[in-house]
Amino acid sequence: MRAPLSWLREYVDLPAGITGRDVAARLVSAGLEVETVEQLGADLTGPLVVGRVLAIEELTEFKKPIRYCQVDVGTANGTGQPQNIICGASNFAVGDKVVVVLPGAVLPGGFEITARKTYGRVSEGMICSARELGIGDDHAGILVLPPEHEAGTDAFALLELVDEVLDIAVTTDRGYCLSMRGIARETATAFGLPLRDPALLDVPSPNAEGFPVRVDDAGCDRFVARTVTGVRPEARSPLWLQRRLQKAGMRPISLAVDITNYVMLEIGQPLHAYDHARVTGPIGVRRAQPGEKLTTLDGARRALDPEDLVIFDANGPIGLAGVMGGQDTEIADAPGDEPQPLLGEARGTTEIVLEAAHFDPVAIARTARRHKLSSEAARRFERGVDPRAAGAAAQRAVDLLVLLGGGTAQPGVTEVAAEAPPMPITVRADHPDRVAGMTYGRETVVRRLQEVGCTVTGADLLTVTAPSWRPDLTDPNDLAEEVIRLEGYAALPSTLPRPKPGRGLTERQRLHRRIGRALAGAGYVEAPNYPFIGQTQLDALGLPADDDRRRTARLINPLSDEEPGLRTTLLPGLLDALRRNVGRGTGDAALFETGLVFLPTGDEPTPVRLPVTRRPTAEEIALLDAALPRQPRRVAVVLAGAREPGGWWGEGRPAGWADAVEAARTVAGEAGAELVTENARQAPWHPGRCAALYAVVDGERALVGHAGELHPRVIKALGLPERTCAMEADLDALQAAGSGVPSAPAVSSFPVATQDVALVVDSSVPAAEVAAALRDGAGELLESLRLFDVFTGEQLGAGRKSLAYTLRFRAPDRTLTAEDATAAREAAVAAATARTGATQR
Structure with a gap:
């Protein structure tokens, strides 16, 4: 979530000297992950002003279109005379308002602007595109401004070019921070300042005059619909709205779409706008039916799954609920209108139906994953959206459409709600103390819980009701975490763990370490891998169809569809x-x-679902263990x-x-x-x-x-x-x-006696079998045995081979004589002859 500091100040009265880095430091100490603080406009210096194009001369003697323009910049150049500027873009005309950078200015990237001669003319500045100003990626044409801005107006303030943007990595349990409302609440708490909640609006009560809505599935527990008529087709998003969307990482599209995106960023409630003329009959929510398809706003034709939650009208599905709308009911272009040369395009819809609903997070997450559609709306729904903010978000969008689009809010208000009442949490007042290992006191615990929006009653035993925007607060430890993070993790005492005496590595752990050291010493490098596997990898190994290694334990929620199973081989x-x-x-x-x-047999019992309100019993743990594959x-x-x-x-x-x-x-x-x-x-x-x-x-x-x-x-x-x-x-x-820890070899002070022997055997006889026979026959005097040569040739005959071994003999208590060594060697040869049919060469 990208949060511009200028926008954040609308809800929290931060002191003038507070910078984005100061806010980031406070938020990090409160448990949020602020990845970066982007300094917008830090490498941009003026003069940068609004200019009005007075005249355009087309220079045709060059290979590409070049225009010599006269631009009125008011008194910004100190003379009041027009500036003469060379420009290669052609998307503006005489009378248009543009952004002009005058000599002496510096654009992003250290590009200094001076008056210089080019294409046979002197260019006194530059007419800018969005990318040259660092406010967008569009470099195909010049940035054309709305006509109401006067020439010579400071473009820095008009385009809000100087700002700081906090880029916050929102974890799954803090979905409320995917909005300016949530981040402002955390900022206000961190600085001890009051919050101006943007969701505190006067919302009219539902009535029978609203747009007809039917909800046929429990996956939607709240659906609010509002209608706005008379929206001007030529109405465009004002610059301030477009710039806020851009700073938050979104692209301006049209007035209606920009407003829904703006309200989503502001309050956290995703909305969708339908063209009333394209909706047939009432709007409803249900699961998709077999065989249904939907063309979404991205132009993709999607086959719907029966588990998908969809929005429908009399003609069928018109949107993937909480993920993406359908193309058939999108806000339409005005017939015959040309694309407007502004930050956003003009649209032609005049009557709009707004949807603000609350959907089941699991259903939305599965639909988004199934269709590979990670939309901004889906990201918020799957992390948890405040169900009680739907009415306020719809009202905010209606107000903006009336204010910016000249529309009229219809008196009808539709709200279908089946919200479950909040479940209170009972917790001891000293529970955070026992979790943190330090004393906070009841007053601090109650104050911190109230700051996050909880309702708290009771003395020593507190009854806490979490706010609607915090679905993650479900048990006493969640409440303890809120107290601890707001009081500051840095305040927690550092205590080293004290292991119980007499406990060390197990034999299994020691063996694991010995093997790692031994293989590393032999020149191998350890390369741990993820324990996931797919049938494609097993196919590449050439495993037969009935190989047990093909029977894998399949994951319900794999990280990759190509590797959905647990490995059966390393x-x-x-x-x-x-x-x-x-x-x-x-x-x-x-x-x-x-x-x-992981080696499943297929006979494992179905795992039991354990309760979360108590510790599982030994029998339940045993049933879980029995359901696991052999490992x-x-x-x-x-x-x-x-x-x-x-x-x-x-x-x-x-x-x-x-x-x-x-x-x-x-x-x-x-x-x-x-x-x-x-x-x-x-x-x-x-x-x-x-x-x-x-x-x-x-x-x-x-x-x-x-x-x-x-x-x-x-x-x-x-x-x-x-x-x-x-x-x-x-x-x-x-x-x-094995026998446990390997024993060190015995060291003898007596000399070794070495004997070589070459044996001829059939080619089918393994060398290991010959070596085993020699070892058994040599007896206790044999210290080591090594195969040092294998020979085949015509002199041995077809199907024969010669194996040459070195036998080392040593006695622990005496020096061996030549007769002792020879006798041991002969006994070894005799044993090999009897067992393998070998003949001495």
Whole structure:
């Protein structure tokens, strides 16, 4: 909400020396979010005056239209003689009133105006457009003023060029601040000054002569209709009205539309103006019927949903209630009228029906979201509009139409109301004290609640009735917040929390930190992602139709329609992060993430709706937990490009599937678990370069993840570098399979005995199976085992491979002899021969 300080002063008598920054500081201390204070006209200096065009000479010898104009500026130039000015615009004529900047002035952007020779003539100033003055974006033509302003009049005051505008980010619970009335109330309270409420008007009582209205849905609890006739078609919005709209961020359109927008900004009540001649029969409110369509004011033809709240007449829908009006009943152009060369255009409607209604916030929010129409009216309705302001807003609009448009207010007043009575809140007088941790006292609590508009009765136990413009005040804590914010958050005492002794990180938290440090030490960068996913991402991974990872928990109110579900795998988010980093020039990337995935089974019970008046019981919490999908912790890595960079020391090495498997072993090592790898086929990995990861969980062999190189089709679909690799594993399963904190290796003072062995096996025999056999056969003297070479060739025969291992032997209590090491090696070879059919090479 943009709030001009000059407009704010109409409702609060701020001292003359108070600046916009002073007001912003007070509002921020009261809990509002003032993002900026814009200084309008700070870089604009005069003389800047109103000029009357006396003569125009068309210069035709140039490639583009150039006009040499004589302009009367009164006595502003000190001589009383006309100014001769070169201008390239053609949207003004002799006799028009324009804005003239004279030599010596400075326009926004540091553009100094001097008398200079151009196009063979001396130009003594400049005729300005709206954009050159910093009051709009229109640069196509000159700003033409209404004819009643005299030549030589100061344009600074006329156009209100110097001002300060507060840009306030209004949160969802403070919808009343989407109006000058609400901001003025907060300002008056912050400075301790009285408020002139613009909604305090003499409103006539409803009668039977008003425009006929019918309300067929509870989504509208108040509908006020007023009629104004005899509005002059040529009537235009005055400059002061147009400038206030512009400062508030809105574009002037026509008198009727400008007035409805002005009243909405002033009082906070959205209004809509209908051309009476285009409305057939009574106006009503109902839900849309199946198959109905509506062309809204933006020209879009929209298919209506049965949940949409619509305004209708005898011919069908004429507007989306609280969101946007329909094109069929909009204020019409006058037949034959040319667009007026002013800040706003003239319109031709002479008889206007005004609507001021109050709609259900949820219904309006859903309609606006459904049709992707975030209008100014919808923003206010979905945050809460004062239902009792409808009559005052309609009266204010009628008064302006009569004053500015020459219309006549019809005596008929229609008001259909079914407003629920306010619900009083019972709160102890010392409740804000207990919430804030400091003493305010009953008098302060009552005074602050009354300042926000509440009615307060009672002594120690207060009965508080919130004002109609504060639908967010529903319980004692809301009232406590009002007292605390108005007294000032800076006054709250600062108290450090005191944790209970003896409580530290859980084993799960310690494991999480160890894994993060280990992967970071291995060269990976943590890249957390949002836990949302869509079917398009799962399609790109090439998951089969019956894959369990396609069964997602769908969000009722997702942030994006493209990602409406909760993730079942960490890979889509990480791969998307990898693609972005590669696209920004990071060719060598290794990323990791730890987090929850959400695995619904489809058998979860429907969640219960908990009451808000008490703490839920243990049984109710258990039912809620049962309705949640299973949420295991996962760890995943993705890597592409070089794993070891090249340099003067030698060539680098690209990342491969073995690096992804090694990342899994790193994670398992931190959990104290031992992994066994086997060849597997699992999307999205390459079928020949995918390893299944197994560990012993609760005494049984369990699959805990996969690692390897991604399938080429997946890499192409996601736009990833070639040979991109990934790993994903179940952290909970690894923790269950582990022994807790990994133990440090034993240090022996005795020397190591190293033996190499090369075994020839069938190509189908996994190297891990041969290594396991060697390890079992070698016995306790074996310290480590490492595969250092794989060889295939004609001399081995078709379908055969040679695996070369280094075996390191060491005894904890003695130096091994050559016979000891040889015997251990031979036992290892014998075990491998018996289990895998290997022959020693």
